[in-house]
Amino acid sequence: MIAALRDVVVEYAGRGRALGPFSLAVQPGEIVAVVGPSGCGKSTALRLLAGLEQPGAGEVERQVGRGGTALVFQSPTLMPWAEAAANVALPLELAGRPVGERRERVAHALRRVGLSDAARAFPAELSGGMAMRVSLARALVTEPRLLLLDEPFAALDGLTRRRLVEDVHRLWAQTRPAIVFVTHDVDEAVYLASRVVVMTAGPGRAAREVAIEAPLPRPPGFRAGAAFRNAVEEISEALDKAAGAPV
Numbered sequence: 001m002i003a004a005l006r007d008v009v010v011e012y013a014g015r016g017r018a019l020g021p022f023s024l025a026v027q028p029g030e031i032v033a034v035v036g037p038s039g040c041g042k043s044t045a046l047r048l049l050a051g052l053e054q055p056g057a058g059e060v061e062r063q064v065g066r067g068g069t070a071l072v073f074q075s076p077t078l079m080p081w082a083e084a085a086a087n088v089a090l091p092l093e094l095a096g097r098p099v100g101e102r103r104e105r106v107a108h109a110l111r112r113v114g115l116s117d118a119a120r121a122f123p124a125e126l127s128g129g130m131a132m133r134v135s136l137a138r139a140l141v142t143e144p145r146l147l148l149l150d151e152p153f154a155a156l157d158g159l160t161r162r163r164l165v166e167d168v169h170r171l172w173a174q175t176r177p178a179i180v181f182v183t184h185d186v187d188e189a190v191y192l193a194s195r196v197v198v199m200t201a202g203p204g205r206a207a208r209e210v211a212i213e214a215p216l217p218r219p220p221g222f223r224a225g226a227a228f229r230n231a232v233e234e235i236s237e238a239l240d241k242a243a244g245a246p247v
C-alpha cells in the first residue's frame, strides 16, 4: 500500500457531508480510476490522498512524502508568463534543487512527453493537448511514486484525450508510479486503469469495484474487444444505479 483512505468522512461547515464514509487503498505501481456523479467527493478524496486535507473522521495513511506525490488538475494551471521549461522546473525550484540538476531533469521530463521542441514556448502558444503534456511533465519531473490526476483531460477533444491516455500508459511503464485517475468518462476509466472504483452520489461512498483483466499498456484493438465492452457496460450500469438515475 502506498496511500489509503479508511472510512474517511469529510464535512464542510454549512454544507454538510461531502464525502464518505469512503475507503480506498492504493497499491504501489497500480492504476486506479475513480468514477462517480458530479459533486460526490472525488476531488476531495484525491486531496486526502495527497495529504492536502484531513478527514473529519476515519484515517488517511500515506507511505509517501509530499515530494513523492504529484497532482494534475483539469486545467493545466501553467504560469502564463513563463516558458514551458520554466513551468516544468517549478517543483524542483520549490524543492531548492541546484540549477544544473534542474536543467537536466526538465529536459528529460519534456523529452518524456515528446515536447523537447516546445521548451521555450509560452503556455498561450500551446494547444490544449500540449499544455496538458507540459502539466504532466511538471508532475513527473520529481519522479513521484504517487500521481493523482483530477479529470485531467475533461476539457480536451476526444482524439487528444485518447492520445494522452496512451501517453499516460507509456509514462507509467517507465517508472511505474501508482496512479489515481478521476474521470467522468467510463471508456477512459476502463482503458486506463486496472481497476475502476464507482462512487455513489454525494456524499460519495464506494458503490462498486470492477477489475479490468488486460495488460497495461493495452493491446491493440482492446477497445473493440468483449473485455472492454463488458466492463464499460457493468460500470455504466453501476454508475446509473449509484447516481439514482431511472433505468
Ligand code: ADP
Pocket (backbone or CB within 6 Å): 012, 013, 015, 018, 019, 036, 037, 038, 039, 040, 041, 042, 043, 044, 045, 202
Ligand atoms: P467531485 O470531485 O466528485 O465533483 P468534490 O470533491 O469537488 O466532488 O466536492 C464534493 C462536495 O463537497 C460538493 O458538494 C462540493 O460542493 C463540496 N465542496 C468541495 N470542496 C469544498 C470546500 N472547500 N468548501 C465547501 N464545500 C466544498
